[in-house]
Amino acid sequence: MSKTRASPKQKEIYQIVLEAQLAALDVIKAGMKCSEVDKAARDVIEKAGYGEYFGHGLGHSVGLYIHEEPRLSPKCDEVLRENVIQTVEPGIYIPGFGGVRIEDIVIVKENGCQNMTHSTKELLEL
Secondary structure (H helix, E strand, O other): OOOOOOOHHHHHHHHHHHHHHHHHHHHOOOOOEHHHHHHHHHHHHHHOOOHHHOOOOOEEEOOOOOOEEEEEOOOOOOEOOOOOEEEEOOEEEEOOOEEEEOOEEEEEEOOEEEEOOOOOOOOOOO
16 A cells, blocks of 8 residues: 655645644633634734635534534634633635644643643644
8 A cells, every 4th residue: 555645735734733723722721712712823824824724713612512602713702711621623724725624622721721632743644
C-alpha cells in the first residue's frame, strides 16, 4: 500500500489551524467572554490570510445535546463558567481545495482548561 502525502499547502493550512487552536486553548478559562476565546483563534487564521475561510464559530458547549450554549463565537459575549464543557474547533475550508478542522473537548477551569482529547496533534500521513 502506498502512503498518501500532504501537499505543502495542506501542511500550511494544518499548521495554521493548529496554531489557532493552541492560541485558544492557551487563553480559555472561567470568566472569559466567549468572543474573546474565539478572537484568539480567529486572529491567527486572519493574520495568515485565511480569515474568509473560517466561517463558523470556534466552538460550543456540550451537554445533553451536542450543540449547546454558550458558543465560542464573535457574536457571544456570555462569560464562561467553571466546569462548562466546550469544544474548541477552528477550521479553514477552501472551496475546490478542501479543509482542515482540529477539534478538542475541554472542561473550562478557573485558570485554564482540562483537555479531554488525548489524540496527537501531529499531522499524520497514512
